[in-house]
Amino acid sequence: MRGKFALIAKIVFLGFTTAILALLTESAFAQKQYVIGGFILVAALALNIVYLTSISVPFKFFLPGILFFIAFVIAPIFFTVQMSGFKYQTGNYIDKATALEQVISLGAQPDAQGTTFDITVGRNSSNEFAILVSDIANNKYFVSTPTQRVDVPAASATFNEYGVAIKAPNFNAMSADALAANDAYSKIRYKYEGDYYIAIESQNAGGVFRQELTYSAKTGVLTNIFTGATYVDNHRGNFAKVGDPTVLLSPGWRAPIWFENYSRLVTDQKVRTPLIRVFLWTFFFALFSVLSTFALGLILAMSLNRPIRGRRIYRSILILPYAMPSVMSILIWAGMFDSDFGAVNSILHTNIHWLQNPSLARSIVLLVNLWLGFPYFYLICSGSLQAIPNELLEAAAIDGANPRQVFRKITLPLLLQILSPLLIASFAFNFNNFNLIYLLTGGGPTQTLNGEIAGATDILISYTYKIAFGTNFQDFGLASAISVIIFLIVASISMYGLRRSKVMESFG
Amino acid sequence: MNKWVRENLWRHSIAIATCLFSLFPLYLVILSSLKTSGSLQVGSFIPHEVSLDNFRFLFHSPKTPYVLWFKNSLVIASTVALSSVFIGAASAFAFSRLKFKGKKLGIRLLLLVQMFPAVLAISAVYVIMERVYTFAPNIGLGSQGGLILVYLGGSMGVNIWLLKGFVDSIPVELDEAAKIDGASPVQTYWLIFLPLATPVLAVVCLLSFIGTFNEFILARLFLVEMNGRTIAVGLQQFIGGQYASNWGPFAAGSILASIPIVIIFLSLQRFIVNGLTAGSVKG
Numbered sequence: 001m002r003g004k005f006a007l008i009a010k011i012v013f014l015g016f017t018t019a020i021l022a023l024l025t026e027s028a029f030a031q032k033q034y035v036i037g038g039f040i041l042v043a044a045l046a047l048n049i050v051y052l053t054s055i056s057v058p059f060k061f062f063l064p065g066i067l068f069f070i071a072f073v074i075a076p077i078f079f080t081v082q083m084s085g086f087k088y089q090t091g092n093y094i095d096k097a098t099a100l101e102q103v104i105s106l107g108a109q110p111d112a113q114g115t116t117f118d119i120t121v122g123r124n125s126s127n128e129f130a131i132l133v134s135d136i137a138n139n140k141y142f143v144s145t146p147t148q149r150v151d152v153p154a155a156s157a158t159f160n161e162y163g164v165a166i167k168a169p170n171f172n173a174m175s176a177d178a179l180a181a182n183d184a185y186s187k188i189r190y191k192y193e194g195d196y197y198i199a200i201e202s203q204n205a206g207g208v209f210r211q212e213l214t215y216s217a218k219t220g221v222l223t224n225i226f227t228g229a230t231y232v233d234n235h236r237g238n239f240a241k242v243g244d245p246t247v248l249l250s251p252g253w254r255a256p257i258w259f260e261n262y263s264r265l266v267t268d269q270k271v272r273t274p275l276i277r278v279f280l281w282t283f284f285f286a287l288f289s290v291l292s293t294f295a296l297g298l299i300l301a302m303s304l305n306r307p308i309r310g311r312r313i314y315r316s317i318l319i320l321p322y323a324m325p326s327v328m329s330i331l332i333w334a335g336m337f338d339s340d341f342g343a344v345n346s347i348l349h350t351n352i353h354w355l356q357n358p359s360l361a362r363s364i365v366l367l368v369n370l371w372l373g374f375p376y377f378y379l380i381c382s383g384s385l386q387a388i389p390n391e392l393l394e395a396a397a398i399d400g401a402n403p404r405q406v407f408r409k410i411t412l413p414l415l416l417q418i419l420s421p422l423l424i425a426s427f428a429f430n431f432n433n434f435n436l437i438y439l440l441t442g443g444g445p446t447q448t449l450n451g452e453i454a455g456a457t458d459i460l461i462s463y464t465y466k467i468a469f470g471t472n473f474q475d476f477g478l479a480s481a482i483s484v485i486i487f488l489i490v491a492s493i494s495m496y497g498l499r500r501s502k503v504m505e506s507f508g
Numbered sequence: 509m510n511k512w513v514r515e516n517l518w519r520h521s522i523a524i525a526t527c528l529f530s531l532f533p534l535y536l537v538i539l540s541s542l543k544t545s546g547s548l549q550v551g552s553f554i555p556h557e558v559s560l561d562n563f564r565f566l567f568h569s570p571k572t573p574y575v576l577w578f579k580n581s582l583v584i585a586s587t588v589a590l591s592s593v594f595i596g597a598a599s600a601f602a603f604s605r606l607k608f609k610g611k612k613l614g615i616r617l618l619l620l621v622q623m624f625p626a627v628l629a630i631s632a633v634y635v636i637m638e639r640v641y642t643f644a645p646n647i648g649l650g651s652q653g654g655l656i657l658v659y660l661g662g663s664m665g666v667n668i669w670l671l672k673g674f675v676d677s678i679p680v681e682l683d684e685a686a687k688i689d690g691a692s693p694v695q696t697y698w699l700i701f702l703p704l705a706t707p708v709l710a711v712v713c714l715l716s717f718i719g720t721f722n723e724f725i726l727a728r729l730f731l732v733e734m735n736g737r738t739i740a741v742g743l744q745q746f747i748g749g750q751y752a753s754n755w756g757p758f759a760a761g762s763i764l765a766s767i768p769i770v771i772i773f774l775s776l777q778r779f780i781v782n783g784l785t786a787g788s789v790k791g
Contacts, residue, residue: 006698024643024644027643027644028640028643028644030643031642031643033639033640033642033643036636036639036640037643056608057606057692057693057694058602058606058608060598060693060694061598061599061601061602061606061693061697062598062599062602064595064598065595065596065598065599065664065668066599068595068657068660068661068664069618069621069661069664069665071636071661072633072636072657072658072660072661072662072664073621073629073661073662073664073665074621075632075636076629076630076632076633076636077621077624077629077632079629079632079635079636080624080628080629080631080632083632296526299522300522300523300526303518303519303522303523304519304523306516306519308516308519308520310520310523314523314524314527316774317527317530317531318523318526318527318530319773319774319777320530320531320534320770321530322773323769323770323773323774323777324534324766324769324770325718325721325722325740325765325766325769326722327722327723327724327740327744328740328743328762328765328766329533329766331743331744331747331758331762332533332534332536332537332759332762333533335537335747335755335758335759336533336536336537338755341755343536343539343540347536371529371530371533374526375530379777428623432625432626432627434625434627434725435722435724435725438725439724439744461625461627461628464625464627464628465627465628468628468631469631476631479628479631480628483624483625483628483629486625486628487623487624487625490623490625491620491623494619494623495620
């Protein structure tokens with residue numbers, strides 16, 4: 001009975017999931033999202049195979065977890081690593097085909113006088129997009145499509161109060177709403193004279209342009225037909241002028257530059273100098289945070305390691321900072337140190353710019369992180385202290401060791417041994433403690449006047465975030481390279497630590 | 509008396525001093541929340557006036573759909589917590605109890621991948637979800653559904669890791685007995701393991717809930733609409749930039765948002781502490 005119910009539940013659930021995934025696959029393919037669609041399809045197939053057959057028992061347990069893990073953890077990491085080998089920054093965002101298209105369309109130049117006309121957009125008698133152009137100065141009117149231009153005698157046209165033709169034979173004007181709903185008309189080049197054409201500038205205006213750049217797909221060369229200048233792919237994501245490679249056409253595209261983002265970290269002084277400074281501060285910040293939170297936590301755990309009066313109340317108060325949602329408490333601290341509204345200044349009756357001074361800001365970051373982190377180590381240490389056998393301590397005391405010796409020679413080494421994985425994990429966590437820096441100081445104070453983006457309290461991760469998502473210039477390639485480096489640092493520290501603490505052995 | 513002083517005075521002094529340190533910002537934020545909405549600053553440690561204006565503001569100002577934010581946070585965090593534990597527990601069970609090829613490699617990979625700076629993978633997640641949006645707006649960028657999926661994916665590694673620690677601590681004898689009685693691994697999982705592990709799963713669920721409740725960066729990127737925001741994003745935007753003077757309502761809002769979390773945490777602290785140490789002390 002129970003087995004039957006489970007079977008039915010399984011089939012219903014599986015069928016339901018498969019149906020949803022199939023629908024998603026179909027719409028993904030319809031939108032040409034082949035990679036994502038393919039992934040969903042494979043996921044659906046895998047689910048059915050694994051749960052309807054007995055090919056692999058472990059996979060029955062793993063599969064959903066693995067699918068999520070691949071989609072939202074592995075794939076983004078893979079993407080990031082890949083992008084670290086690309087020139088991928090402001091001006092080089094799109095792929096080459098789109099970039100070429102845009103370069104060519106930007107290769108249009110207005111005519112010498114910068115002529116513009118009043119226009120009315122609509123459709124001609126064969127229902128093609130067409131514009132009714134009013135050359136008011138010369139009293140000439142014509143309907144233009146991409147392929148032909150038909151003059152309209154002024155007598156047969158209707159004009160609005162500004163003298164702009166709004167109606168003509170074989171031409172149906174479109175309403176502003178209809179135009180807003182379909183902007184295809186604005187991308188068309190309407191015929192004018194010779195090389196020149198009219199490009200839409202707004203619903204009511206068009207300018208006279210001609211195409212200067214032509215592209216030869218065979219040679220891959222862009223030529224300016226009027227000056228004769230030629231441009232070729234510089235293999236670094238841009239078309240560069242032959243003879244003067246510093247002249248680049250924009251936009252560029254994402255181009256593979258292999259390890260250049262990595263070598264820039266060392267060779268480019270503008271990248272290297274702030275990076276070294278930020279790295280040293282990150283290291284100090286993480287180390288100090290671990291040591292200070294551990295020290296305070298341990299002192300508290302030692303003090304409260306006896307059933308003294310009020311211990312439960314102390315304990316409840318002491319873990320409050322840990323129990324609070326950390327986003328809230330970081331924002332609260334940030335507000336407290338605000339120089340204009342902050343409670344600290346108003347209580348002290350001072351006007352100190354706490355977060356604008358580099359040393360003060362750094363001290364505050366360390367203080368706040370101590371506040372956030374000590375309860376964790378207090379909890380952990382009190383648990384671990386109880387795990388140390390009392391006989392050991394008593395034996396030492398009988399042998400004549402004073403309390404300080406017992407602590408230094410027995411308690412501390414034992415604790416360190418038990419807690420070293422947690423200390424290392426805490427170091428790794430603080431090394432990437434983005435929320436704290438981002439919400440508390442935003443990495444600042446920053447000397448933006450010198451063109452710096454790295455602030456005094458910026459740690460590697462927040463600095464990298466600024467490089468990738470900055471307001472003026474975004475360099476995703478460089479940011480990816482730095483994140484790969486961060487990953488290598490943190491991973492090797494953690495691996496070293498775990499190996500030393502022999503945690504890995506238990507996997508055997 | 510002398511002996512009491514020598515043995516206990518320092519303990520109390522340290523405890524009291526640290527308690528003051530941990531209460532200091534909390535006390536100030538409570539004071540700020542009780543000011544009348546006109547005055548911004550806390551002038552002294554003793555409140556001269558007590559008003560609930562700031563709390564009233566939260567619930568009545570159209571600028572701050574506070575109740576909606578709170579609801580969003582609860583819905584998102586509980587969906588993520590429940591589903592990720594449901595999915596993660598199965599994987600953890602397999603890692604802990606089943607024997608198969610590549611198990612060691614899998615665990616190491618799981619651990620290693622956790623060390624990749626997640627914040628930087630965000631732009632890639634963004635690109636992926638932007639593409640998903642083109643064919644399925646309900647689970648793409650800008651939707652709570654999409655955010656939940658991303659959270660689920662992101663929490664998988666940590667949760668499997670954490671749950672494995674717990675599962676390891678559950679005695680094997682019971683499921684070995686079941687195996688001898690002829691139960692398949694799947695039956696063992698559903699009939700023996702899950703009922704046994706329920707308290708443990710509840711704790712991980714809770715930790716996951718708190719973690720999601722706290723998440724900020726992804727939520728800010730995803731939830732653009734005022735009414736769809738989570739409480740962390742809503743309140744942060746509330747004091748950022750031109751709203752710098754909203755400190756009073758912010759204080760009130762953050763207190764209200766923290767209370768349920770703090771209560772859960774304090775009432776279950778014993779379990780949570782066990783959970784924190786399980787993955788490590790035992791190895």
